[in-house]
Amino acid sequence: MKAIALLGGPKEEWTNEIQTVFKEAKKNGDLVIGVDRGSYLLEELGIMPDLAIGDFDSLKKEELTKIESNVKDIRYSNPVKDWTDSELMIKSVFAGYNAKSLTIYGATGGRIDHFLVNLFMFLNPEIKKYAEKVTLIDQQNLIRFFLPGHHVITKEKDYPYFGVASLAAIQNLNISKAKYFLENYSGDYPRVFASNEFRQDRDEFELDFDSGFISVIFSKDIDKFEHAMN
């Protein structure tokens, strides 16, 4: 089973086709998840989540009541807690529902500490084991995660640029067959190798590293004003 989740990040970061994507997922029988305010935002889009997770403290009483009367599986988190709502969601999706992949919308923008929670949580060993099955998407970026090893990474349609972000200590990072290459980089702290591009004659680049954790951020240029008008 595939899974798709909406977190509570600002709508301005959504892709234009988000409603279609979630409706399609629902039709295909994928697992649809709302996290905290994301549950309500899904209902606003006319999509009933199969699973809602959060402390729901950002919702008004009548918004929560609506979710409680319509959503089959609701998991309440504790606002003072060891697991964030996003982490609890990842665990539920993979350990509970045994999903084979997860696409997350609404993880970016707005309060930067919230975004960094959604990025750094993949370093937590309990979450990291699922990281390669997860994709984060917003209007301008698509983020994937990689564990140590050799990876042939295929271009994502419409995303000409990519940055390789080492999110922790890393050993022997190599980036090859891309516009800019990197050889045997090791470092003790996070660092980003930004603004790389696929070569004109290739739709793939290669990445390998011996230890550490990598996030590849695919991106495109957009005209935000035009986007807002769409």
Next chain:
Amino acid sequence: MKAIALLGGPKEEWTNEIQTVFKEAKKNGDLVIGVDRGSYLLEELGIMPDLAIGDFDSLKKEELTKIESNVKDIRYSNPVKDWTDSELMIKSVFAGYNAKSLTIYGATGGRIDHFLVNLFMFLNPEIKKYAEKVTLIDQQNLIRFFLPGHHVITKEKDYPYFGVASLAAIQNLNISKAKYFLENYSGDYPRVFASNEFRQDRDEFELDFDSGFISVIFSKDIDKFEHAMN
């Protein structure tokens, strides 16, 4: 001397009063810096930067010509380089101009690899030594940086929330006198303690840690639609 810089991030992330802030800085004799596209955006706002840094590859020829004929100090970076434009700017501001503080706008939003460069560069020892003098600002967030030690951190006006982001391995992190506290946390990889708040009766909280590097992200809720209309 104080310094203020504009990077090339999307305008949608600017605070409403950005033009006033830069005009005021110019009037006060502060050092005004444009980084890459930020140089041109400053000119558009009617503000001539004192210093422009970048490879300027995102500018049209006539845009660059305008900057070249008007800006006193221009420093060209190499697109294939060890130092990013932002890092070169930090070094120029503190080692070159000997500024006592730096406020940066335009560092967030848009391509996430670009934002992470602007965040993670402060882990580079050559940049880290200036980190406590730097503030990043966008419409919803204000970011400051802290080196090991004991810190009494004062509330930033209009920012009720804060998150404490440990950006690297850390030892003995304590957060006290805030709504949520943390005791003796140590970890090998980045982690964020998000959604904390100042106590109702206090405009300060305390932070201390023995080794590592901390970013405190102050934030507020905004109605983005209202913001766009202002």
